[in-house]
Amino acid sequence: MTDVDAVVVGAGVNGLVAAVRLAEAGMRVVVLEAQHSPGGAFRTEELTLPGFRHDVGATVHALAAASPAFRALCLPIEYAHPEVPLGHALVPGRSVLLHRSAAETAAGLGPDRRHWERVFGSLGRRWEGLVASVLDPTALPPTAPRELVEFGLRGVWPLTRTDARFRSEEARALLSGLAAHAVLPLDAPVTAGFALFMGALAHGVGWPVARGGSQSIVDALVARLREHGGELLTGHPVSSLAGLPSTRAVLLDLTPRQLVAVARDALPPRFAHRMSRWRHAPGVVKVDWALDAPVPWADAALARAGTVHVGGSAASVREAERAAGQGRIPEELHVLFVQASSADPTRAPAGKHTGWGYVHVPNGWDGDLTDAIENRIEQFAPGFRERIAGRHIFTTATLERWDANLVGGDIGGGSVEWRQLIARPRLGPTPWAIPTRRGDSALFLCSSGALPGGGGHGMAGWKAAGAALRRLG
Numbered sequence: 001m002t003d004v005d006a007v008v009v010g011a012g013v014n015g016l017v018a019a020v021r022l023a024e025a026g027m028r029v030v031v032l033e034a035q036h037s038p039g040g041a042f043r044t045e046e047l048t049l050p051g052f053r054h055d056v057g058a059t060v061h062a063l064a065a066a067s068p069a070f071r072a073l074c075l076p077i078e079y080a081h082p083e084v085p086l087g088h089a090l091v092p093g094r095s096v097l098l099h100r101s102a103a104e105t106a107a108g109l110g111p112d113r114r115h116w117e118r119v120f121g122s123l124g125r126r127w128e129g130l131v132a133s134v135l136d137p138t139a140l141p142p143t144a145p146r147e148l149v150e151f152g153l154r155g156v157w158p159l160t161r162t163d164a165r166f167r168s169e170e171a172r173a174l175l176s177g178l179a180a181h182a183v184l185p186l187d188a189p190v191t192a193g194f195a196l197f198m199g200a201l202a203h204g205v206g207w208p209v210a211r212g213g214s215q216s217i218v219d220a221l222v223a224r225l226r227e228h229g230g231e232l233l234t235g236h237p238v239s240s241l242a243g244l245p246s247t248r249a250v251l252l253d254l255t256p257r258q259l260v261a262v263a264r265d266a267l268p269p270r271f272a273h274r275m276s277r278w279r280h281a282p283g284v285v286k287v288d289w290a291l292d293a294p295v296p297w298a299d300a301a302l303a304r305a306g307t308v309h310v311g312g313s314a315a316s317v318r319e320a321e322r323a324a325g326q327g328r329i330p331e332e333l334h335v336l337f338v339q340a341s342s343a344d345p346t347r348a349p350a351g352k353h354t355g356w357g358y359v360h361v362p363n364g365w366d367g368d369l370t371d372a373i374e375n376r377i378e379q380f381a382p383g384f385r386e387r388i389a390g391r392h393i394f395t396t397a398t399l400e401r402w403d404a405n406l407v408g409g410d411i412g413g414g415s416v417e418w419r420q421l422i423a424r425p426r427l428g429p430t431p432w433a434i435p436t437r438r439g440d441s442a443l444f445l446c447s448s449g450a451l452p453g454g455g456g457h458g459m460a461g462w463k464a465a466g467a468a469l470r471r472l473g
């Protein structure tokens with residue numbers, strides 16, 4: 001490796017977006033990736049049987065499709081939309097759908113029809129301003145001040161306060177499943193914000209998958225990086241800043257605890273101590289399936305949805321998320337199920353399908369829930385097991401071995417309990433810039449452990465690269 005302007009450690013979506021932004025600005029960039037292929041939690045692999053391509057991590061790309069970073073990069077990504085973004089399995093044979101249209105969704109919500117249209121219809125129509133406010137909250141002046149204030153006032157609350165305004169079991173279950181993406185107990189602050197944001201995205205941009213798997217997004221990023229002279233070295237784990245080529249800026253696509261492991265000597269001791277106490281969210285255990293046929297949902301409407309929250313009632317989802325936070329496995333699982341091949345048939349041989357399901361478990365819990373997960377799906381789709389041609393199981397430990405950022409199975413780079421949401425990893429207008437002792441190269445955190453947090457939007461990479469460009473002039 002020759003000397004470069006910037007070194008990016010980790011070729012996850014954030015690391016790659018950062019590297020591309022720097023390379024496009026004319027910097028000499030090298031990306032060092034520990035694994036033998038780039039992409040981090042965006043990789044797609046034949047986990048089960050030949051011809052079945054599984055997204056190991058992110059599949060549903062509402063955030064990428066809406067992200068200001070991806071929109072600015074204009075990559076050749078092809079999104080495939082399921083007929084309906086989301087279904088929620090309430091009881092066997094009965095479900096509720098979240099459609100692209102807020103009005104169509106509201107029509108299935110009985111007494112909550114008006115309220116849904118008023119709240120979600122309005123947010124969905126103004127999704128661009130909403131996304132700019134949520135994914136780029138430090139922008140000055142704010143890109144969409146009205147949306148920022150309106151969303152902030154509604155979103156800071158626990159879901160349990162917001163859903164009290166909805167009367168139907170359908171609406172309350174939908175909201176609980178959406179809020180559960182926060183991976184917090186649903187009586188925690190900001191869980192309402194997750195429900196509002198995820199629902200508004202469904203109405204605004206949909207919940208598409210990437211044709212060919214999420215790997216196609218990674219491939220497009222790597223191709224763009226190389227076009228601009230950037231270098232990517234895989235199979236290259238970094239354990240200390242000392243081993244890096246001489247450079248003016250280092251951007252770490254790592255979580256705060258990994259930051260301390262790699263850069264301790266460069267960090268002010270108090271900051272290092274604070275980062276070493278970064279709290280992780282519950283983890284996930286995940287099963288990928290190769291299926292001989294589509295899932296035989298008892299309510300056939302669920303076959304139209306790309307994502308199915310197999311969660312039962314709102315109370316059941318609430319209890320499942322509470323249990324994961326308290327270190328327990330709940331009696332009734334809330335399975336987040338994705339049937340990507342229904343929108344993108346390239347993922348399986350003709351007539352066959354792929355699917356995955358995960359549940360939230362205590363961080364680092366190293367058990368196997370395959371039977372329980374399949375039983376839960378079987379409850380809402382009798383005959384599901386008979387269609388399984390192959391399966392692959394990820395425990396929290398195997399996920400972390402596959403991508404070291406998934407600490408204890410945490411898929412979001414750290415809990416989003418409110419303190420870690422606003423100070424991510426530190427408070428201020430440029431939270432990506434990491435304080436260092438004098439004389440070190442400029443250091444940035446560009447992972448989901450930095451603002452705006454987890455999800456496949458690439459915004460932490462985009463903003464960290466912007467901060468690096470400003471710092472280096």
Ligand SMILES: Cc1cc2nc3c(=O)[nH]c(=O)nc-3n(C[C@H](O)[C@H](O)[C@H](O)COP(=O)(O)OP(=O)(O)OC[C@H]3O[C@@H](n4cnc5c(N)ncnc54)[C@H](O)[C@@H]3O)c2cc1C
Nearest residue numbers: 010012013014034040041057058059060238405448455456
């Ligand atoms: C099972 C699962 C399902 C998900 N589903 C969705 C979804 O449907 N939609 C969505 O938007 N998001 C989803 N996510 C979240 C999303 O994938 C992540 O938030 C996002 O990909 C994080 O990107 P990142 O670049 O911050 O980190 P990562 O993608 O984790 O990348 C970090 C990279 O750094 C590398 N690395 C780590 N340590 C070192 C080191 N010491 N030296 C060199 N390299 C190192 C890793 O190997 C990895 O390649 C999911 C995640 C998982 C795991």
